[in-house]
Amino acid sequence: MNTHLQLQIQHWLKNDPDPSTQAQLQALIDSGNEAELAARFAGRLEFGTAGLRGVVGAGPMGMNRLVIRQTSAGLGAYLLEQIHDVAERGVVIGYDGRHDSYTFAHDTASVLTAMGIKVRLTAKVAPTPLVAFGVKHFNAAAGIVVTASHNPPQYNGYKVYWENGAQIIPPHDSGIAAKIEQAATQAIPFMELDDAIKQGKLIWLNDDYYETYRRGVMHAKVLQNHTAPEKVSLAYTAMHGVGADMAETVLKDAGFTQVYSVAAQREPDGDFPTVNFPNPEEKGAMDLVIAEAKKHSAMLACANDPDADRFAVAVRKDDGEYQMLTGDQVGVLFGHYLLSHASADQRLVGTTIVSSSLLSKIANGFGVESYTTLTGFKWLMNVGIAQSQPDNQFLFAYEEALGYTVGNMVWDKDGLSALVAFAQLTAELAAKGQTIWDRLEQIYREQGFHLNAQASIALKPETPNIGAYLREHPPLTIGEHAVVSTDDLKALSRRFADGKVENINLPASDVLTYRLSNGARVIVRPSGTEPKIKCYYEVVEPMTAQDTLATAQARATQAMEAFISAHQASLPK
Incomplete structure (x- = not known):
């Protein structure tokens, strides 16, 4: 083993407070597994706008107690430098039901209180939206939630909110990362929580705090539509996460009494034993909640992901089967419903x-x-906050990956308030003898059937730089249809086919968007690290008077297949 690696390992073992990760490393040393040791010390788990996320394990490339303490010391140093009254305004900390989340959250509190920063720490597991809510509610300087959301069981994460209540954006991510690098070379301050309480530095967030969030949902301006909740029946799953108690409570408060929870997935369990992957978008993840819905002939089968910031729903069809709505379908349904009220x-x-x-278009x-x-919700919320004015306040934002913010109580995606809002939309329609499918059809008849799809395309290693190639050889057509405009987010310009150019007001990013004469669109995002690109496709099919949802969808699916095929054929091989 090379000397540098040996020194790194010795330094780590000397500072690691966790006997289990110490034993992991010692076992690798004893077995002479130098390749694994080198991988674990190959760098540092990167801190970005999403904070930290990685596999739990020993060494600086993993999620573990020493990494958490170093990260917290770096974050604390950055906060003390950036926010003059951070010590008093403090930081809100919560955590999910994963293995180690409780310990990581408590370690975080011990480091920050030792640095003189007041901490409000949830006394039990908390949905992520409750932490984001807390930053706004207490006017805290920052928030931290220990969660890996819907990642596999072996992962954990550390997510940071800034003083405005939204997730951090540049330059805070790189500023915090630099402070973490410094903290990793120094002794980490640490205060036992009992001492922090005695010194007035630690405040427990108990049941009364959870009640404050509950009342916030109950009185939210956008959640006051109490039309016929008795007409709605729904099955619900927390997917082995932390959402069940609050989800069931806020539904009951809103008058929804026909709510059937999936017992096998109701309690927090970091092993996620009944799903391969605790993400509602993954195949099979919704099976148990759909089975529960069928058992009760419920209208909806609803899910939160394990930290309850995302919301997913399958809706009963005329034949008694259930179909999952896409994130875009839920998003446009919410947009239409909320704007109409x-x-x-x-x-x-x-x-x-x-x-x-x-x-x-809606x-x-x-x-x-x-x-x-x-x-990313970091952008949706920071821009939403910036654009919100007294005469034009924030109402709603969404992204296709099942994230929704309904109203302005929380500056992040919130699967709990979204659950209530969707149940209220369903009830309003039921009172008119209509369904979610009827509303979707109405929207599509007005605007065209919009179908969206994603594809990740692996390129050969010798393929030229795809972004540079597309900029040097801009396509004039894709398949049979002319390109009418091209957005280049690297140059921040929109170029039209007639030569006209407009500026784009977004942060620069290596993304190209092509809009076609038939209303279709493709977004191309090259990978910065490997020979592949991610493409996001949209086709729009007008609905005729003779069309049903099924026939329009079939035609849109056919158009999508042809579009993807034509686009991929146009890329350099």
């Missing part, structure tokens, strides 16, 4: 560049502009 001073809606263009139909951001 919105007050004149609360009509700001937004989505991301890779989500359906249908929300902007917004235009209501006489309002929508905003569009780069992918």
Whole structure:
């Protein structure tokens, strides 16, 4: 073993507070597994805008107690430098039901309180939206939630909110990362929590805090539609996460009494034993909640992901089977519903560049502009906060990956308030003798059937730089249809076929968007690290009077297959 690696390992073992990760490393040393040791010390788990996320294990490339303490010390140092009253305003900390989350959250609190920063720490597991809510509610300087959301069981994560209540954006990510690098070379301050309580530095967030969030949902302006909740029946799963108690409570508060929870998935369990992957988008993840819905002939089969910031739903069809709605379908249903009830001073809606263009068309139909951001709720919320005005307050934002923010109580995606809002939409339709499918059909008849798809395309290693190639050889047509405009987010310009150019007001990013004469769109995002690209496709099919949802979908699916095939054939081999 080389000397540098030996020194790294010795330094780590000397500082690691966790006997289990110490034993992991010692076992690798004893067995002479130098390749694995080198991999674990190959660098440092990267801190970005999403904070940290990685596999739990020993060494600086894993999620473990020493990495958490170093990260917290770096974050604390950055907060003390950036926010003058951080010590008093403090930080809100919560955690999910994964293995180690409790310990990681408590370690975080011990480090920050030792640095003189007040901490409000949840006394039990908490849905992620409750932590984001807490930053806003307490006017805290920051928030931290220990969660890996819907990742596999072996993962954990560390997510950071800034003082405005939204996830961090540049330059805070790199600023915090630099402070973590410094902290990793120094002694980490640490205070036992009992001492922190005695010194007035630690405040437990007990049941009364959870009640505050509950009351917030109960009184939220956008959740006051109490039309016929008794007409709605739904099955619900927390997917072995932390959402069940609050989800069932806020539904009951809103008058929904026919709620059937999946018992086998109701309690937090970091092993996620009944699903291969605790993500509602994954095949099979919704099977148990759909089975529960069938048992009761319920209208909806609803799910939160394990930290309850995402919401998924399958809707009963006429034949008694259930069909999962896409994130875009739920997003446009919410947009239409919320705008139809919105007050004149609360009509700001937004989505991301890779989500359906249908929300902007619905917004235009209501006489309002929508905003569009780069992918990720950090952008949706920070832009939403910036654009919100007294006469044009934030109403709704979504991204296609099952994330929704309904109203302005929480500046992040919130699967709990979204669950209530969707049940209320369903009830309003049921009172008129209509279904979710009827509303979707109405929207599609007005705007066209919008179908969205994604594809990840592996390129040969010798393929030229795809972004540079596409910029040097801009396509004039894709398949049979002319390209009418091209957005280049690297150059921040939109170029039209007639030569006209407009500026784009977004952060620069290596993304190209092509809009076609038939209303279709493809977004190309090259990978910065490997020979592949991710493509996001959209086709729009007008619905005729003779069309049903099924026939329009069949035609759109056919058009999508032809579009993807034509586009991929046009790429350099």
